Amino acid sequence: MSHTIFLSPKHITSVIREVGSNTLIDELIEQLTHAFAEYDAQLMQIPIRAGFKYDQPRTGLLEWMPILNSGSQMLMKIVGYHPKNPELNEIPTILSNFSLYDATTGQLLAILDGTLLTALRTGAASAVASRVLASPDSSEVGIVGCGAQSITQLHALSRVFDIRTVRYFDPDESAIHSFRKRCWFLENVDFIASEVGEVVSNSDVLCVATSIDVGMGPVFKDVSTKPRLHINAVGSDFPGKTELPLSLVERAYVSPDCLEQAIKEGECQQIPANSIGKSLAELLRLSVDTKLQNSTTIFDSTGWALEDFVVTQIFLRHAKRLGIGDELQSLPMVQDPKNPYEDLMPLNTNQSNRSELIN
Amino acid sequence: MSHTIFLSPKHITSVIREVGSNTLIDELIEQLTHAFAEYDAQLMQIPIRAGFKYDQPRTGLLEWMPILNSGSQMLMKIVGYHPKNPELNEIPTILSNFSLYDATTGQLLAILDGTLLTALRTGAASAVASRVLASPDSSEVGIVGCGAQSITQLHALSRVFDIRTVRYFDPDESAIHSFRKRCWFLENVDFIASEVGEVVSNSDVLCVATSIDVGMGPVFKDVSTKPRLHINAVGSDFPGKTELPLSLVERAYVSPDCLEQAIKEGECQQIPANSIGKSLAELLRLSVDTKLQNSTTIFDSTGWALEDFVVTQIFLRHAKRLGIGDELQSLPMVQDPKNPYEDLMPLNTNQSNRSELIN
Numbered sequence: 001m002s003h004t005i006f007l008s009p010k011h012i013t014s015v016i017r018e019v020g021s022n023t024l025i026d027e028l029i030e031q032l033t034h035a036f037a038e039y040d041a042q043l044m045q046i047p048i049r050a051g052f053k054y055d056q057p058r059t060g061l062l063e064w065m066p067i068l069n070s071g072s073q074m075l076m077k078i079v080g081y082h083p084k085n086p087e088l089n090e091i092p093t094i095l096s097n098f099s100l101y102d103a104t105t106g107q108l109l110a111i112l113d114g115t116l117l118t119a120l121r122t123g124a125a126s127a128v129a130s131r132v133l134a135s136p137d138s139s140e141v142g143i144v145g146c147g148a149q150s151i152t153q154l155h156a157l158s159r160v161f162d163i164r165t166v167r168y169f170d171p172d173e174s175a176i177h178s179f180r181k182r183c184w185f186l187e188n189v190d191f192i193a194s195e196v197g198e199v200v201s202n203s204d205v206l207c208v209a210t211s212i213d214v215g216m217g218p219v220f221k222d223v224s225t226k227p228r229l230h231i232n233a234v235g236s237d238f239p240g241k242t243e244l245p246l247s248l249v250e251r252a253y254v255s256p257d258c259l260e261q262a263i264k265e266g267e268c269q270q271i272p273a274n275s276i277g278k279s280l281a282e283l284l285r286l287s288v289d290t291k292l293q294n295s296t297t298i299f300d301s302t303g304w305a306l307e308d309f310v311v312t313q314i315f316l317r318h319a320k321r322l323g324i325g326d327e328l329q330s331l332p333m334v335q336d337p338k339n340p341y342e343d344l345m346p347l348n349t350n351q352s353n354r355s356e357l358i359n
Numbered sequence: 360m361s362h363t364i365f366l367s368p369k370h371i372t373s374v375i376r377e378v379g380s381n382t383l384i385d386e387l388i389e390q391l392t393h394a395f396a397e398y399d400a401q402l403m404q405i406p407i408r409a410g411f412k413y414d415q416p417r418t419g420l421l422e423w424m425p426i427l428n429s430g431s432q433m434l435m436k437i438v439g440y441h442p443k444n445p446e447l448n449e450i451p452t453i454l455s456n457f458s459l460y461d462a463t464t465g466q467l468l469a470i471l472d473g474t475l476l477t478a479l480r481t482g483a484a485s486a487v488a489s490r491v492l493a494s495p496d497s498s499e500v501g502i503v504g505c506g507a508q509s510i511t512q513l514h515a516l517s518r519v520f521d522i523r524t525v526r527y528f529d530p531d532e533s534a535i536h537s538f539r540k541r542c543w544f545l546e547n548v549d550f551i552a553s554e555v556g557e558v559v560s561n562s563d564v565l566c567v568a569t570s571i572d573v574g575m576g577p578v579f580k581d582v583s584t585k586p587r588l589h590i591n592a593v594g595s596d597f598p599g600k601t602e603l604p605l606s607l608v609e610r611a612y613v614s615p616d617c618l619e620q621a622i623k624e625g626e627c628q629q630i631p632a633n634s635i636g637k638s639l640a641e642l643l644r645l646s647v648d649t650k651l652q653n654s655t656t657i658f659d660s661t662g663w664a665l666e667d668f669v670v671t672q673i674f675l676r677h678a679k680r681l682g683i684g685d686e687l688q689s690l691p692m693v694q695d696p697k698n699p700y701e702d703l704m705p706l707n708t709n710q711s712n713r714s715e716l717i718n
Binding site: 006008009010013016017021045047050052054056057058060062064066068070071074076078079080081082085086089090091092093094095096097099101103104105106107108111113115116119120146147148151152155175178182184185326328329330331332333334335336337338339340341342343344345346 | 372375406413419423425430433437438444445449452455456462464465466467470472478505506507510514543544685687688690694695696699701703705
């Protein structure tokens, strides 16, 4: 009753290994689809995220993303974005920590390393959106930005499309070099390192996730694209940071994960609010407009706390079933909750009768 | 480099026991005094806290209180306020969890149980304020609300005043009964359980910390008070929740811990902004106005993230020196930070030469 489950990066990996990475991401895609479709703002309270952005000693961002499942649990995600991490510290750009609270008592129920969870849920969200918006026979996938996020994007997409070709681009040669190896889970797929224009123009589904600085986008020039290109715009997640050329965003149907957040932080920053399409949650609830079936479409994925909540529930359930994780003692173990110094009491005081002390 | 320090409630208690509870709270009072006096909004970014408030299944509040020490660290405090906890679950009303991040990389540096830390820093802040605002020869202390917070209030006050009498009141008989025993650290002090009016009218320094519901204050009627009464108003910390009678707040000099927050959540809600006094930080920087020396004064203590930052630094420093705490593995231990699935790679893939795979 009084323990907190701790899932370290190793525990998270163990869960995936035990469950199977394909089974797990399939489950995540299905659960996310349900969560988006059934999203109820009364039941799931998701304030727009806030954070600290700084340039000293180097560019970085630490954000908090709370979500309340009313009457049940609160999840707090802290996510750091520090694009110099891989180069300077050999650690991921995006690090994250999740903590889960009982929303009837305030008890800390669980702490999870959120780094891989964030990459997984972001990939799975793109698969959910692509299943709604992209052509079902999409087989050519483009990757612009070959960092950690691209791997889970591709993995999740591979579960909902029969991918035959992956074209990929990154300004960093070493990321291009290692990309095929990092996609070890894909077989019978042609991997073609390409110029960025080639990647874009040949894609049925394109995933963009770069560390471009605020104000420095777009990350590629508009080119002639396939008539039914679908883009998962993943990297635009901060005021001023956008990745896509304006003309492309303007001619596309843009569906945000969270409208309020996308207007502030996503590709939606580039266009008037009245030209933004329905959110993914709305699209999943409605029969999809057939007009979309010949359109260029964009999923404006800024990253939504609902996704974090879903991935947390899945991992905690599997971890419990599999006996994976550590138990932390996190609740004050006192007999009298109004006695914060109970454990510090001298033994004779602690054991003696109250009336003796008063008299 | 890649570990996170975890300080459980037991570790926190061990630190206090090793350092000595008096030595530790003295250090906290001194460090808080410095931190308030030297507070620089450029260096310490403290957004106003936000949270979820709910009434179902029972009244509660979960808040987040971030603070950035620019260029160095971010602390995130999650604090729960669930006044039915002691009665229904035998756990404290206020539970809290602190997590500390490196603000150059996003790494999780430490997790601390924040329950006792919150009580300690709130007590110490009242001592800091009382040293500025109360008469130096204050000897009669009043306690309205004998919950967990009252214990650290009294402990901290006892370090800066020569307390001879403590009068105390609580609507809960059992809290009154156990109060003397819970104040085991005080010797040669008269403890007098009293009617609330008696408590108020006889106090040199009064601490008020109750679980009164929103809109249900004040917790006592205004009475004739000593000319130089100082009040630490601790319990008013949410929109609509106030504890003090309006006439008392109106005739007092009110110093908030954080003006912006006190206007929203503190006793300052009751009065016009232009009648609020200087903040504690301002008072500590200035030579104190001699007019205050014959006034009724109120420290409007809503609870400020700066206090959490200070208490965290003190406990982490002692814990490190004393070898107290657990180490959690919290950083993905991967060779390639751009390879989130590195630990999942089949051995032959992992070990094989990249060029073999590509060809």
